Amino acid sequence: MSVTTLTINGKLVSAAADETILQAARSAGISIPTLCYVEGLSAHGGCRMCLVEIEGSNRLQPACFMKVSEGMSVCTETDRLREYRKMIIEMLFAEGNHVCSICVANNNCELQNAAIATGMDHERLEYTYPRREVDNSHPRFGIDHNRCILCTRCVRTCDELEGAHTWDVSGRGATSKVITDMNQPWGESVTCTSCGKCFMACPTGAIFTKGTTVAEMEHGRAKLEFLVNAREKKQWNV
Amino acid sequence: MDLNELHRIAAKERERRLPRQIRCCIAAGCLSARSDVVLAQLQDTVNQAGLTEQVHVAGVGCMRLCSQGPLVQIDPDAACYQRVTPENARSIVSGLAGGEVQAEPLDLDHPFFKLQTTVVLENFGKIEPERIETYIEAGGYEALHHVIYELEPAGVIETITKSGLRGRGGAGYPTGIKWATVAKHASERKYVVCNADEGDPGAFMNRSVLESDPHRVLEGMAIAGYAIGANQGYIYVRGEYPLAIERLKKALAQAGRLGLLGSGIFSSPFDFRIDIRIGAGAFVCGEETALMASLMGGRGTPTPRPPYPAEKGLWGMPTLLNNVETFANISTIIRKGPEWFASIGTPKSTGTKVFCLTGKVANTGLVEVTLGTPLRTIVEQIGGGVPGGTIKAVQTGGPSGGCIPAELLDTPVDYDSLGKIGSIMGSGGMIVMDQNTDMVDVARFFMEFCMDESCGKCIPCRAGTVQMHRLLKRIIAGEADRDDLERLEKLCAMVRDTSLCGLGQTAPNPTTSTLRYFRHEYEARLKNSAEGKGSKHPIAPSVSHAGQGERSA
Numbered sequence: 001m002s003v004t005t006l007t008i009n010g011k012l013v014s015a016a017a018d019e020t021i022l023q024a025a026r027s028a029g030i031s032i033p034t035l036c037y038v039e040g041l042s043a044h045g046g047c048r049m050c051l052v053e054i055e056g057s058n059r060l061q062p063a064c065f066m067k068v069s070e071g072m073s074v075c076t077e078t079d080r081l082r083e084y085r086k087m088i089i090e091m092l093f094a095e096g097n098h099v100c101s102i103c104v105a106n107n108n109c110e111l112q113n114a115a116i117a118t119g120m121d122h123e124r125l126e127y128t129y130p131r132r133e134v135d136n137s138h139p140r141f142g143i144d145h146n147r148c149i150l151c152t153r154c155v156r157t158c159d160e161l162e163g164a165h166t167w168d169v170s171g172r173g174a175t176s177k178v179i180t181d182m183n184q185p186w187g188e189s190v191t192c193t194s195c196g197k198c199f200m201a202c203p204t205g206a207i208f209t210k211g212t213t214v215a216e217m218e219h220g221r222a223k224l225e226f227l228v229n230a231r232e233k234k235q236w237n238v
Numbered sequence: 239m240d241l242n243e244l245h246r247i248a249a250k251e252r253e254r255r256l257p258r259q260i261r262c263c264i265a266a267g268c269l270s271a272r273s274d275v276v277l278a279q280l281q282d283t284v285n286q287a288g289l290t291e292q293v294h295v296a297g298v299g300c301m302r303l304c305s306q307g308p309l310v311q312i313d314p315d316a317a318c319y320q321r322v323t324p325e326n327a328r329s330i331v332s333g334l335a336g337g338e339v340q341a342e343p344l345d346l347d348h349p350f351f352k353l354q355t356t357v358v359l360e361n362f363g364k365i366e367p368e369r370i371e372t373y374i375e376a377g378g379y380e381a382l383h384h385v386i387y388e389l390e391p392a393g394v395i396e397t398i399t400k401s402g403l404r405g406r407g408g409a410g411y412p413t414g415i416k417w418a419t420v421a422k423h424a425s426e427r428k429y430v431v432c433n434a435d436e437g438d439p440g441a442f443m444n445r446s447v448l449e450s451d452p453h454r455v456l457e458g459m460a461i462a463g464y465a466i467g468a469n470q471g472y473i474y475v476r477g478e479y480p481l482a483i484e485r486l487k488k489a490l491a492q493a494g495r496l497g498l499l500g501s502g503i504f505s506s507p508f509d510f511r512i513d514i515r516i517g518a519g520a521f522v523c524g525e526e527t528a529l530m531a532s533l534m535g536g537r538g539t540p541t542p543r544p545p546y547p548a549e550k551g552l553w554g555m556p557t558l559l560n561n562v563e564t565f566a567n568i569s570t571i572i573r574k575g576p577e578w579f580a581s582i583g584t585p586k587s588t589g590t591k592v593f594c595l596t597g598k599v600a601n602t603g604l605v606e607v608t609l610g611t612p613l614r615t616i617v618e619q620i621g622g623g624v625p626g627g628t629i630k631a632v633q634t635g636g637p638s639g640g641c642i643p644a645e646l647l648d649t650p651v652d653y654d655s656l657g658k659i660g661s662i663m664g665s666g667g668m669i670v671m672d673q674n675t676d677m678v679d680v681a682r683f684f685m686e687f688c689m690d691e692s693c694g695k696c697i698p699c700r701a702g703t704v705q706m707h708r709l710l711k712r713i714i715a716g717e718a719d720r721d722d723l724e725r726l727e728k729l730c731a732m733v734r735d736t737s738l739c740g741l742g743q744t745a746p747n748p749t750t751s752t753l754r755y756f757r758h759e760y761e762a763r764l765k766n767s768a769e770g771k772g773s774k775h776p777i778a779p780s781v782s783h784a785g786q787g788e789r790s791a
Binding site for chain 2: 044045046047048051060061062065066067080083084087088091092094095124125126128149150168169171172173174175176
């Protein structure tokens, strides 16, 4: 495998030629914020949190998609990027109904973490207060669409790790929604194996396990990571 | 099928020609004004008068001046009639024998026609879209024969490169370079895709081409297939164009039957098959990666580029994607030579461009002009200006474009000049706005369009358009303050820079361009502003109230 060298934030980094900027940065210990990305799943490119600046190009590129190339010079932290990331988080808070204080995922939520990391201490945009539903029809899990950020991690996990493809997206724009099977109640889904991987992958409290209350829920991401490790690196030890 | 047979079909068609032809437009615009009934009346009258040996009545493609339809033209007399009704259609036939014609005559020497240069529309109003013979008579499919037997694929690409043709979908990427890139990628399968998912409000160029001269597009695609080494083509056409789909299907069947498409075209080893794929009504599917996702049966959402379709397109194979109008230029370039094409227009924007002139303008319809024509010529001379009013702005490029103020009407219409003044060439929508137009409402209209059409995949476009739309509504309602305006500008920059595909990246354009040229209309409505004090109608017409509350686009 050929190796390329590039510069990320002024630091020389070597990477495999087919790696993405995100992979190269993470293996070099440089963190780039992400929301829709999950290691081991196909990249989505929707959250735009991992946008980086590449020298010589005006266009911001998603690090999760953009492949490294020889001599590339990448900057992951600039004032512009910091401001845009903060605005993305503000947009997410404004478009859904996110109330941390009454959420099962409080203190265990990637959206909350991102808000803290980007320094979003108040909302500059107008809350839209959409009317969204809660589906509690599944015996073990529930989905509260008010907390969904449409990252499609559940969709990709279900399709690529579990192989069930129970989840998908319906509608478009602000009325997009993740659905189970043919937009029927989750409990009536015939393809769902009740494996719980969608719940493990969910960054917020949108998909939750029943029987947990405010700030009690943990996603059990380690299990997902174990599966990804097993698949990607053929490592079976925990 | 060989060249002789092609010529035989053309000769037979010429022999069939009667001394006189009555041509009636049967494209969508005139059809909606009952041109099908007019056509039936004309045919019926000719039959009754026993003139079937002297007069041929034909339903032809678009004659361009859509606002005056149904249009009927008589050749070789070169007489033309506008707004023909089923009632006065009969008098046109009796007029041939010297009777009085009740239909309203139309002057073919009008600047609307005289100032146009037709390349893509050269057969418009002449050939019958549902009869391949008429296209062949006009020289159709000779270019395809020429490239297969006289040119190497590389030679075809060189011809297109030399012509300077740029993508007519709006972005203006050099077509020759695109073809060369796809040709370079070695692959056992490659695809040619024609983007006919025309969705800009007020744009119907591609629709007219498909309805009036479908074979031109098929021939262009087949030539592209030969040049890049593809054997399969797809036309992705929006479901809202049923007539275009019907005529394309007929055209495909006719071309297939004559051996002009399919296996062993012109008895050569070159195979090229074209299939139609129908879109389900999503504007975003005009974006190439979303189009391909939809074409493959998936959800029509875009994916980041690179990889570009030229490298990894349909089913991971190199794919050439061009707009209808781009393909429609190809056969003419091959027939008349790249030098001829390059001599039209400006050095960097060669050839012509078809526009749909709509809005507050006297003559609305299809307009094909050489690139570099001043905008003023198009809207004032060809379009005839605003009846009883003045031009305030011209919107080009649809929801991705901008509003060009009247002061800049002398700007030449080419890719680079329009880009410099904050608009884009776009696919060809051109909406003229008069003095009563509320520019903030124009921005709001286009923002609402983008908000409704956002696929929802990336956050800036999905949530950002909602926020911008809310701010624009607040400004219009007189409830916004200076901070809101600042926030709107910040959002515009952010959505432009961070969105995944062209839809989101260009969604702020109508807003930023109106902010650039009509900022006072925004500021006059802000709360606590010196000018407007939150007035809801700061530009309400002072003379008449005719335009109040009217929507401009």
